[in-house]
Amino acid sequence: xxxxxxxxxxxxxxxxxxxxxxxFRGGNTRHVRNIRYAHPAATDFVTGAYPVDEYYxxxxxxxxxxxxxxxxxxxxxxxxxxxxxxxxHGVKFQPPLSGTIGLDRTNAFFKGGGKQLLNAYYTVAxxxxxxxxxxxxxxxxxxxxxxxxxxxxKYQGAEHIVEAxxxxxxxxxxxxxxEWLKEGWGEAAEGFLIRGTGYNKGRMLRVLMDHxxxxxxxxxxxxxxxxxxxxxxxxxxxxxxVDCVIYSIMVNRQAQRFYDEGEDIWPKRYAIWGxxxxxxxxxxxxGIVDAKVNDxxxxxxxxxxxxxxxxxxxxxxxxxxxxxxxTVADYNAACRQxxxxxxxxxxxxxxxxxxxxxxxxKTNWAQPIDTPPxxxxxxxxxxxxxxxxxKVDKEARVQFEGQGGRSVPAANIFAAGEVMSGxxxxxxxxxxxxxxxxxxxxxxxxxxxARHVSN
Amino acid sequence: xxxTNPQPPVDYELQGDQMPDLHDESRRLMTICNAxxxxxxxxGVFPAMMRQKTFTDQDLDYLANLCHGCNGCYYxxxxxxxxxxxxxxxxxxxxxxxxxxxxYTWPSCLSGLFQKNGTLVSVLLALGIGLLxxxxxxxxxxxxxxxxxxxxxxxxxxxxxxAWSFGGVFMYAVGVLLFxxxxxxxxxxxxxxxxxxxxxGATHDAMVMKYMGGGGVGGKMDGCNYPDESFSQxxxxxxxxxxxxxxxxxxxxxxxxxxxxxxxWEAPYDYNSLPVLxxxxxxxxxxxxxxxxxxxxxxxxxxxxxxxxxxxxxxFLALLFLVSLTGLALLAWRETGYMGTLLxxxxxxxxxxxxxxxxxxxxxxxYRYAALLRNRREQKS
Ligand SMILES: Cc1cc2nc3c(=O)[nH]c(=O)nc-3n(C[C@H](O)[C@H](O)[C@H](O)COP(=O)(O)OP(=O)(O)OC[C@H]3O[C@@H](n4cnc5c(N)ncnc54)[C@H](O)[C@@H]3O)c2cc1C
Ligand code: HEM
Ligand code: SF4
Ligand code: SF4
Numbered sequence: 098x099x100x101x102x103x104x105x106x107x108x109x110x111x112x113x114x115x116x117x118x119x120x121f122r123g124g125n126t127r128h129v130r131n132i133r134y135a136h137p138a139a140t141d142f143v144t145g146a147y148p149v150d151e152y153y154x155x156x157x158x159x160x161x162x163x164x165x166x167x168x169x170x171x172x173x174x175x176x177x178x179x180x181x182x183x184x185x186h187g188v189k190f191q192p193p194l195s196g197t198i199g200l201d202r203t204n205a206f207f208k209g210g211g212k213q214l215l216n217a218y219y220t221v222a223x224x225x226x227x228x229x230x231x232x233x234x235x236x237x238x239x240x241x242x243x244x245x246x247x248x249x250x251k252y253q254g255a256e257h258i259v260e261a262x263x264x265x266x267x268x269x270x271x272x273x274x275x276e277w278l279k280e281g282w283g284e285a286a287e288g289f290l291i292r293g294t295g296y297n298k299g300r301m302l303r304v305l306m307d308h309x310x311x312x313x314x315x316x317x318x319x320x321x322x323x324x325x326x327x328x329x330x331x332x333x334x335x336x337x338x339v340d341c342v343i344y345s346i347m348v349n350r351q352a353q354r355f356y357d358e359g360e361d362i363w364p365k366r367y368a369i370w371g372x373x374x375x376x377x378x379x380x381x382x383x384g385i386v387d388a389k390v391n392d393x394x395x396x397x398x399x400x401x402x403x404x405x406x407x408x409x410x411x412x413x414x415x416x417x418x419x420x421x422x423x424t425v426a427d428y429n430a431a432c433r434q435x436x437x438x439x440x441x442x443x444x445x446x447x448x449x450x451x452x453x454x455x456x457x458x459k460t461n462w463a464q465p466i467d468t469p470p471x472x473x474x475x476x477x478x479x480x481x482x483x484x485x486x487x488k489v490d491k492e493a494r495v496q497f498e499g500q501g502g503r504s505v506p507a508a509n510i511f512a513a514g515e516v517m518s519g520x521x522x523x524x525x526x527x528x529x530x531x532x533x534x535x536x537x538x539x540x541x542x543x544x545x546x547a548r549h550v551s552n
Numbered sequence: 553x554x555x556t557n558p559q560p561p562v563d564y565e566l567q568g569d570q571m572p573d574l575h576d577e578s579r580r581l582m583t584i585c586n587a588x589x590x591x592x593x594x595x596g597v598f599p600a601m602m603r604q605k606t607f608t609d610q611d612l613d614y615l616a617n618l619c620h621g622c623n624g625c626y627y628x629x630x631x632x633x634x635x636x637x638x639x640x641x642x643x644x645x646x647x648x649x650x651x652x653x654x655x656y657t658w659p660s661c662l663s664g665l666f667q668k669n670g671t672l673v674s675v676l677l678a679l680g681i682g683l684l685x686x687x688x689x690x691x692x693x694x695x696x697x698x699x700x701x702x703x704x705x706x707x708x709x710x711x712x713x714x715a716w717s718f719g720g721v722f723m724y725a726v727g728v729l730l731f732x733x734x735x736x737x738x739x740x741x742x743x744x745x746x747x748x749x750x751x752x753g754a755t756h757d758a759m760v761m762k763y764m765g766g767g768g769v770g771g772k773m774d775g776c777n778y779p780d781e782s783f784s785q786x787x788x789x790x791x792x793x794x795x796x797x798x799x800x801x802x803x804x805x806x807x808x809x810x811x812x813x814x815x816x817w818e819a820p821y822d823y824n825s826l827p828v829l830x831x832x833x834x835x836x837x838x839x840x841x842x843x844x845x846x847x848x849x850x851x852x853x854x855x856x857x858x859x860x861x862x863x864x865x866x867x868f869l870a871l872l873f874l875v876s877l878t879g880l881a882l883l884a885w886r887e888t889g890y891m892g893t894l895l896x897x898x899x900x901x902x903x904x905x906x907x908x909x910x911x912x913x914x915x916x917x918x919y920r921y922a923a924l925l926r927n928r929r930e931q932k933s
Binding site: 120121127128130140141142189190191192194206207208209210211212213216220329332334335336337338392395396397398400 | 583584585586587588590591592593594599605624625627628629630631632634635636637767768769770774781782783
C-alpha cells in the first residue's frame with residue numbers, strides 16, 4: 098500500500114490487486130503491532146533516540162552479519178521518516194504503555210495494530226482514486242528480458258490479462274505454501290501453523306524465480322515462534338503466542354526435555370523456539386509449569402490444561418504419565434543443588450538459578466515444579482514469514498541473472514516487503530524490522546515505478 | 553485436548569439481548585484481548601483488563617460499563633468477524649450493559665421494563681400528557697386554563713401540588729437509581745473506599761467524556777469510530793450537548809427551588825434571571841444533542857450496534873427532546889392564553905421522564921460513573 102500511495106501521489110494511475118477478500122485484506126500487515134525505525138530523539142510515542150548506527154549494529158548482531166550491508170544501511174537511513182510518513186497517511190500511534198516494555202524506545206506502536214494502519218491506508222488510497230480490487234489473485238506475469246508487460250489475474254471467476262507499464266510486487270513470503278516449505282524443512286513443514294494470512298503462497302516469487310530473478314536467503318530461513326497447538330492452521334495472529342517457556346520445562350512427545358528453557362530473558366530467545374519445535378516429533382512440545390509461576394507471564398488465549406498431579410496432567414496432554422513423572426522428578430532433583438541452594442528465584446532478570454548435572458541444563462529460573470495445580474501448554478511451530486526472496490537494489494528493482502552471473506536490474510519490476518526481506522534478513526530477526534522493510538522499500542518501489550511510467 | 557475453543561458459543565447473528573450467557577461470551581473475548589493487547593491505546597477498558605488474568609462475572613459487568621462504545625477496537629481488530637475468533641467488543645459489551653441495567657434495577661420484578669423500552673416510554677409519555685391535561689381541565693374552569701396569567705404557572709396548578717407530586721416522583725427515581733448504584737458498586741468493587749482522587753478523576757472523566765474521545769498521543773483525542781469507521785468527535789459533541797443540557801436544566805430547577813424556599817422569590821422569573829438562563833441554554837443543548845444522536849444512530853454501522861436496544865436509546869432521546877421543546881415553548885408563550893395547556897403538556901413529558909428515569913437509558917450514567925470510579929481507583933494503585 099505504501100508503494101501504491103507513493104506512486105499515485107506522483108500522478109500515475111494505480112491498480113491494487115489483492116488476493117484476499119476485503120475483510121482479510123493486507124496480509125500479514127493486518128497482524129502487526131509496531132515498526133522499528135531510526136529516530137534522533139524521543140517523541141510522543143517513543144521514549145528515546147534510536148540512532149542509525151545503533152539500529153545498524155543491532156541488525157548486524159541479530160543476523161550475524163548475514164545481510165546485504167549496503168542495503169541494510171540504506172533501509173535504516175530511509176526509515177528515519179517512516180513514522181512521519183505513516184502519520185501523514187492517517188496511521189495513529191499510541192503512547193508508550195505498559196505492554197510495550199523493552200521496545201518502547203526503538204519501536205513505534207500502532208494504536209489498534211496493523212488493521213488500523215491498513216484501514217488508514219485504504220482510506221487514503223480511496224481518496225486518491227486508487228483502484229483496489231479484492232479477491233483478485235495474480236497467477237502469472239508476462240516478463241521478457243527482464244521487462245514486465247502484463248499480469249494474468251483471477252478475478253470474479255474469470256481470468257483477465259492486465260497490462261501495465263510497471264509492477265510493484267508486495268505479495269509476501271511463501272509461508273502459506275506447505276509444499277514449498279518442505280523444500281527447506283522436509284516433512285516437518287506439515288506440522289507448521291501459519292501465524293499470518295493464508296494468502297501468502299509465494300506465487301509471485303516463484304514466477305520471478307522462474308524468469309531468472311536472483312534470490313537472497315535460504316528456503317529454510319524464516320521467523321518462527323512457539324504458539325498454542327490449538328490455534329487455527331492460518332491467521333491465528335498474535336493472540337496465539339504463549340510466553341510460558343522460560344518459567345517452564347519444555348518436553349516433547351516422549352516427555353523428554355530437549356533444550357535450555359532458561360537461556361535468556363523473554364522475548365530475546367522468543368524466535369528460536371519455532372525452529373526448536375520444528376525438530377521435535379510432530380513439531381509439538383509441552384510447557385509444564387506449576388502454580389508458583391503460572392501468573393508470571395502474559396496470559397494465554399487458550400486456557401492451559403490443568404491437573405493436581407503430574408500424572409493427571411500427562412493424561413490430559415496425552416503423554417506417557419510415567420515418562421513425564423520421571424522427567425519432572427529428575428528435573429526437580431537437579432534444582433536447588435550446590436551453589437543454587439540459596440540463590441533467589443527472580444522473574445524478569447537472569448537470576449542464574451540453574452540445574453546441576455542435568456542434560457540439557459536449565460540455566461536460569463530453575464526451581465522445582467512442586468506446587469499444584471500443574472499447568473500444561475501444548476505448543477507448535479508457528480511460522481511468521483519466510484525470508485527467501487528476490488534480490489533488489491536501492492531502487493527496489495528486482496535483479497535478474499545476467500551474463501556471467503552479473504546482476505541486471507529489471508526496468509519496471511519492483512519488489513517490497515517480505516518478498517525481498519531476504520536481502521536484509523539472511524537469518525535472525527529483531528522486532529519491527531518487517532514493517533520497516535515494507536514501508537521503506539514500498540515507498541522506494543512506488544517512487545521508482547512512478548518515475549519509470551512518467552518517463 | 554481441544555477442550556475450550558475460541559469459537560463463539562452461539563449463533564453470532566442472534567438478535568436482541570437474548571444471547572445466552574453474555575458473561576461467557578464476554579469472558580471469551582477478554583481472554584483473547586488479554587493475549588493480544590493491541591488496543592490498549594484506545595480507552596480505559598484494555599488497561600483495566602490487563603490488571604487481571606481471570607475475569608469474574610462482576611469484573612465483566614464493570615468492564616462492559618467502562619466501555620464507551622467508541623468502536624475503535626472493532627474496526628482495528630484483526631479478529632473481527634468474519635474471522636473465526638469473531639471478536640466484537642462494542643456489540644457484546646452493549647448487550648452485557650443492558651443486562652446489568654436489568655439485573656440491578658429495583659424492584660427486580662420491573663426489570664422487564666428494559667425490554668420494549670421504546671414502547672414503555674411512548675405509552676408513559678402519552679399517559680403523562682393526557683393525565684395532566686385531564687387534571688388541569690378537571691380542577692380549573694375553562695377561563696382559568698385558557699386565561700392569561702402573565703406567566704404565573706401557579707394560577708393553573710398550585711405550587712404545592714406541583715412541588716409535592718413531582719418532587720415525590722423525582723425522589724422515588726433518585727432512590728431507585730442510588731440503590732442501583734450502591735448495589736452495582738458493592739458487587740463490582742467490594743469493600744473498596746473511594747478516595748478524593750478517585751472521585752475527582754472519575755468526575756473529570758465523565759465531564760469531559762474522556763473515553764468517548766478515542767485515545768491519542770500527547771493528550772490529544774483522535775476521535776471515536778462512530779457512526780462509522782472514520783475518526784470523529786461528533787458523538788462526543790452531541791453527547792456533551794445532551795449531558796450538559798440535562799445538567800443545566802436540572803440546575804435551573806434546583807436554583808428555582810432555592811429561590812422559592814430560601815429566598816421566598818416566586819416564579820415567574822425574569823427572562824434574564826438565573827433559572828431561566830440556565831434552563832434556556834440547557835434546553836437548547838437538549839434540542840440539538842438528542843437530534844444529533846438520533847441522526848447518528850440512524851446512520852451508524854449496524855455491526856457495532858445492538859438492534860434491540862434502539863428503542864431504549866431512541867425513546868430516551870426523544871423524551872429529552874420533547875421535555876426541552878415543550879419547556880421552551882412554555883417559556884415563549886407563557887404570557888398568552890396557551891400557557892395552561894402548554895404547562896400541562898410540558899409537565900406531562902416531565903412526568904414521563906421522571907417515571908422512566910430508573911427504567912430506561914438514563915441508568916447508564918450511574919453504572920458508568922461507578923465504573924469510572926473503579927477505573928480511577930485501580931489506576932492509582
Ligand atoms: C502475527 C504477526 C505479527 C507480526 N508483528 C510484526 C510487528 O509487530 N512488527 C513488524 O515489523 N513486523 C511484524 N510482522 C511481520 C510483518 O507482518 C511483515 O514483515 C510485513 O507485514 C510484510 O508486509 P508485506 O506487505 O510484505 O506482506 P503482507 O502484508 O503479507 O501483504 C502481502 C499481500 O499480498 C497478497 N497476495 C499474496 N499473493 C498474491 C497474489 N498472487 N495475487 C494478489 N495478491 C497476493 C496477500 O493477500 C497480502 O495481502 C508480524 C507478522 C505476523 C504474522
Ligand atoms: C457518568 C456520566 C455519563 C457517561 C460516562 C455517559 C456515557 C455515555 C456513553 C459512553 C454513551 C454511548 C454508549 C451507550 O449508548 O451506552 C452514552 C449514551 C447516551 N447518553 Fe450518556 N453518559 C453519561 C451521562 C449522561 C447524562 C446525564 C445524559 C442525559 C440525560 C446522557 C444521555 C445519553 C443518551 C441520550 C445516550 C444515547 C445516545 C445514543 O444512543 O447514541 N448521558 N452515554
Ligand atoms: S479487540 Fe482485537 S485487536 Fe483489540 S485487543 Fe482485542 S483481540 Fe486484540
Ligand atoms: S469500543 Fe471503544 S471504548 Fe469500548 S472497549 Fe472498544 S475501544 Fe474501548
